[in-house]
Amino acid sequence: MQLYNHKDINCLAKHIPQNSGVFVIIDKNVTEYFPNNRNFHLIPIDAKECNKSLEYIYGIYEALMEFGADRDCFIIGVGGGVTTDITGFLASTYKRGVRFGFVPTTLLAQIDAAIGGKNGVNFSGYKNMIGTINQPEWIYLTSAFLKSLDERVFREGIAEMLKTFMIFDKESYCQALALASVYKNNKPAGWQEKELKRLIALCGEMKMRLVAEDEKDRGKRRLLNLGHTFAHAIEAAVASGTTEVYSMLHGEAVSIGMVIAAKVAEKLSLCTEKFVKEFRNDLIMASLPVSCPASAAQLFSAIKADKKRSGESISLVLPKSIGRIIQKKIELKELQKVLKEIEL
Numbered sequence: 410m411q412l413y414n415h416k417d418i419n420c421l422a423k424h425i426p427q428n429s430g431v432f433v434i435i436d437k438n439v440t441e442y443f444p445n446n447r448n449f450h451l452i453p454i455d456a457k458e459c460n461k462s463l464e465y466i467y468g469i470y471e472a473l474m475e476f477g478a479d480r481d482c483f484i485i486g487v488g489g490g491v492t493t494d495i496t497g498f499l500a501s502t503y504k505r506g507v508r509f510g511f512v513p514t515t516l517l518a519q520i521d522a523a524i525g526g527k528n529g530v531n532f533s534g535y536k537n538m539i540g541t542i543n544q545p546e547w548i549y550l551t552s553a554f555l556k557s558l559d560e561r562v563f564r565e566g567i568a569e570m571l572k573t574f575m576i577f578d579k580e581s582y583c584q585a586l587a588l589a590s591v592y593k594n595n596k597p598a599g600w601q602e603k604e605l606k607r608l609i610a611l612c613g614e615m616k617m618r619l620v621a622e623d624e625k626d627r628g629k630r631r632l633l634n635l636g637h638t639f640a641h642a643i644e645a646a647v648a649s650g651t652t653e654v655y656s657m658l659h660g661e662a663v664s665i666g667m668v669i670a671a672k673v674a675e676k677l678s679l680c681t682e683k684f685v686k687e688f689r690n691d692l693i694m695a696s697l698p699v700s701c702p703a704s705a706a707q708l709f710s711a712i713k714a715d716k717k718r719s720g721e722s723i724s725l726v727l728p729k730s731i732g733r734i735i736q737k738k739i740e741l742k743e744l745q746k747v748l749k750e751i752e753l
């Protein structure tokens with residue numbers, strides 16, 4: 410898998426194989442930024458989280474068949490994490506797998522969703538239940554796309570960036586936090602493209618290194634799930650319409666999920682109350698949400714369906730401090746008790 414860094418989208422053609430049909434699955438919100446100079450077959454999609462589903466992608470399989478896409482075709486996913494997840498899954502299953510690449514257009518997709526080969530769709534109200542682990546041939550990065558991002562979407566990317574740096578490197582964590590605060594205080598002057606590009610590249614490299622060590626997610630790679638068990642449970646509760654919040658972005662759920670992970674770690678005497686307070690304040694400084702819209706009972710009910718559950722226990726990723734993240738198996742009953750005790 411190759412990571413290409415370019416100033417804009419104009420170098421894309423260099424990375425596309427000649428003599429094969431090229432099909433571009435593209436978020437309809439970014440088509441205006443994607444010059445289709447080589448007359449690729451464009452398949453615009455409505456890249457909403459609720460469309461990350463088997464039902465929605467049936468229509469894309471049909472479009473590929475109607476266009477006559479054969480086993481030698483090349484598929485490109487252009488969009489945020491919803492689009493790269495859909496495209497990766499589709500390309501890995503269409504005709505038992507065809508070649509594919511990604512042009513991620515959100516911060517979150519550039520530093521996380523497009524990297525690592527996990528491609529999946531939601532099923533029966535649960536996140537990423539059906540999927541594959543299969544690497545794209547390349548990921549084409551350009552910060553040009555990020556300028557049109559809605560501020561909320563930009564910030565959810567910061568949440569995943571902080572998560573990755575929190576696992577690996579305190580200094581980069583502080584730099585990402587500084588970038589997020591500048592962005593808040595003065596949006597135009599805060600557009601520090603050079604620093605942002607550097608942090609995007611660093612974050613991607615860190616994730617790629619971990620994936621290379623444990624592609625199938627059986628060991629160390631699971632550290633990247635920091636905050637995610639709780640985030641997925643929050644997303645399931647929000648999607649069910651039973652919380653006071655009706656929409657939540659993935660990175661926002663990750664921000665809240667990381668705070669819950671820190672509070673659980675404190676209850677288990679893995680970290681101090683001071684750490685939890687400071688970490689929570691960091692996320693507030695980055696204008697990220699920290700309060701959980703779901704109840705302990707809602708969280709626990711969704712956690713029981715989590716992929717990381719095995720029998721009556723679940724493996725959690727918990728922080729001791731910035732740069733010291735561990736995996737810990739915990740009995741479901743104990744987790745239920747802890748969730749009831751902490752202030753969500």
Ligand SMILES: NC(=O)c1ccc[n+]([C@@H]2O[C@H](COP(=O)([O-])OP(=O)(O)OC[C@H]3O[C@@H](n4cnc5c(N)ncnc54)[C@H](O)[C@@H]3O)[C@@H](O)[C@H]2O)c1
Pocket residue numbers: 436438439456457458461488489490491492494514515516517518521522523524525526527528529536537554555557558559562565658659660
């Ligand atoms: N596969 C993985 O390893 C992995 C990791 C993290 C997250 N994810 C998944 O990624 C998804 C979230 O991704 P996301 O946050 O990128 O969301 P997204 O794809 O929903 O994009 C967010 C919004 O931004 C719009 N958008 C995209 N690019 C834009 C641009 N350049 N300018 C203006 N608007 C733009 C989209 O149309 C959408 O409305 C979730 O489904 C999550 O589960 C996957």
